[in-house]
Amino acid sequence: MxxxxxxxxxxxxxxxxxxxxxxxxxxxxxxxxxxxxxxxxxxxxxxxxxxxxxxxxxxxxxxxxxxxxxxxxxxxxxLPAGSENSPPYLAERPGGLVDLSILKPVTGRMHVDIFREGLHWVAENLTAPAALSFRPNSVLPQHRRVAADWLRRGGLDVAPDCITLTDGATSAITTAVMSAVPPGGTLAAAALTHHLLMPLCKYLGLHLEGLPVDHDGIVPEALDHLARKGSLRALYMQPSAINPMAIMTSLDRRAELVQIARRHDLLIIENDMLNTLIQDRPPPMAVLAPERVLHIQGFTKTTLPGLRIGWLVSPSRLAPIAANRHLVTNWMATPAMVELLSHWISDGTVDRLMSWQRDALRERHAIAREVLGSAPFHAHPQSLHVWLELPPGRDEEEFVAQARQRGVAVASGRAFRLDERGRRDAVRIALGSTGAEDLRRGLRLVVETLGSNAEPVLTLV
Missing domain, CATH: 1.10.10.10 (Winged helix-like DNA-binding domain superfamily/Winged helix DNA-binding domain)
Incomplete structure (x- = not known):
């Protein structure tokens, strides 16, 4: 042969x-x-x-x-045909396991009650077009105006027609990537990035390049070097604490990256899913370079997981392209949920949920600091997670397996890593995926795993 x-x-x-x-x-x-x-x-x-x-x-x-x-x-x-990227979280949660693997906001019984009340409001106030129309332009113009008013509060002055309403961040990211990068093109992202970006680019036939990061986010010189090679079309960013290391990129660094993008005529996809949950954050990339940034906001991470609505803000020249890409992949956002989000923005419910979330995260971060102690981790005061670096010689996959045997699930850094250069094994620990006492118990199990010998996990068959 x-x-x-x-x-x-x-x-x-x-x-x-x-x-x-x-x-x-x-x-x-x-x-x-x-x-x-x-x-x-x-x-x-x-x-x-x-x-x-x-x-x-x-x-x-x-x-x-x-x-x-x-x-x-x-x-x-x-690999065998059909091999897929493994998600960082557990698909199902076995009984008795503290699950700190999936990124969620802090929630409680109050959120279920608010959601039920909201659905009752929708049932009583749902418009006929929202219930019966197949035409997005018959259903969504009013809600685009509500979105534009909300975005203006965060410094983004955009025309309603430049806003694509989507069923959450994943739909918005897919639409943005398809709008910014042609088939066979190259997209760059931080070496540690959104875990769904890798399979998405694989499915779309795109090349995905990892860029090194420092304490302030993507290293500008690395972006400039990659752009000089001529094949790069766009940069994907998570500059405001939603990235794996919970880095808040400074205004100066954002401005430097914008300057490089303009020099090489690159588009920027900005995932800003935490948006106004984070107080005193620098202006979004879309404020600094509205002519080239596709900006993504959503509410599942800042209010409650069931509110699966996102917004993709595009430069005016790209808005028709983004609208068409969204039509062929999703058609339109679920009208009933769009109605609920607009209602909650108008009556202040979104503001109240975000304020509650900030207070809850303050408590969760205090627990993390207390239990993790001197262990080296990265966090932002309003991030939904911490990024725990492992001691030299500890393999993150083995660590995840050992922690699970002790009764706690965390996410391996491998799921977020594009580039092995400068690799430091680490795990992501979600702070909102369980109750406060379970979080404390889970973090103690993580600390116990850190202090144990790094022995291989044996499986009995």
Whole structure:
């Protein structure tokens, strides 16, 4: 049997993407079946006349696409067709387990009661177009105006027609990425980013590049260097504490990144899901560069999870494109929920829920500081989580498994990582996914796991 090899004559610049594409086609065509071992990077580099760094980047790209897995000490292997990225949270919560793996706002019985009252209001006040129309423009203009008024409070002065109403952040992110990056194009993001961005880009056939971060967010020089290569179309950002490390990017850093985006004519996708929950945050990227920022806001993380409505604000030149992308993927946001959100904004319920959330998060962060003590973690006073760095030599996957055996679930850093360069193993710990006492108990179990020996988890079969 002939073993497939890439063709050096078919390589083009950038060489790493060209090489990755050859492997991707061979995997899709069945020339490299599941389990096939890719050549060692140095040998392949010598065979093709490339640098080891180029081959390494190609392999990293294949890993990000979910086509290949790298195993330390063994090499890189083709994954079975249909292999998917694992979510950072538990799909189901077994009884007795403290689940700190899924990112949620703090909630209580009060939120269920408020939601029920809101649904009663919708039942009594639902308009005929909201119940019967298939035409978004027959249902949503009034609600776009409510959205525009809310956004203006945060410094964003936008025309209602530039707002796409979506069923939450995931729909808005999908629409924004499809609007900003053409098929085969390149999107950049922080090396630690939204866990759904990787599978989304894989499904859309986009190249996703990780950028290093420091204490203030994405490193500008890295963005400028990547943009100079010429294939980058857009930058995805989470500058306001919703990112894995809960970093609040400063105004100066935001302005510097905007300057680079303008120099290279890049679009920016800004995920600002916590929006006005965070007091005294710097102006959004969309305020600094309204001509090139697609800005995303939502309410599931700031009020209550069932309020699944988001807003995508686009520059006027991109608004029709975003509207069309949303039509083919979602058609329109659920009218009844849009009615409820507009009502809650108008009567002050959203403001009250956000104020309550700030107070609740203040208590949760106090618990985290008390229990975690001197353990190295990153947080923002109004973030929904903390990012706990593990001691050198502790593997995050093994740590997650050991913590689960003790009775607490946390999220592995692997789910958020685009780039292995400068890797520091860590876990994300959600503060709002359970009650205060369970949070305290779960954090104590995390501390116990930190203090235990790093032994492999054994599975009995």
């Amino acid at each position: 002939t073993i497939w090899r890439p063709d050096p004559l078919a390589l083009y610049r950038p060489a790493y993407l060209s090489l990755a594409e050859q492997y991707a086609r061979a995997i899709r065509d069945g020339q490299l079946p599941a389990g096939s071992r890719l050549p060692p990077q140095r040998k392949l580099a010598d065979d093709l006349g490339l640098s080891v760094q180029t081959v390494s980047r190609a392999y990293e790209d294949l890993i990000r696409r979910g086509l290949v897995v790298g195993e330390v000490g063994r090499g890189s292997f083709v």
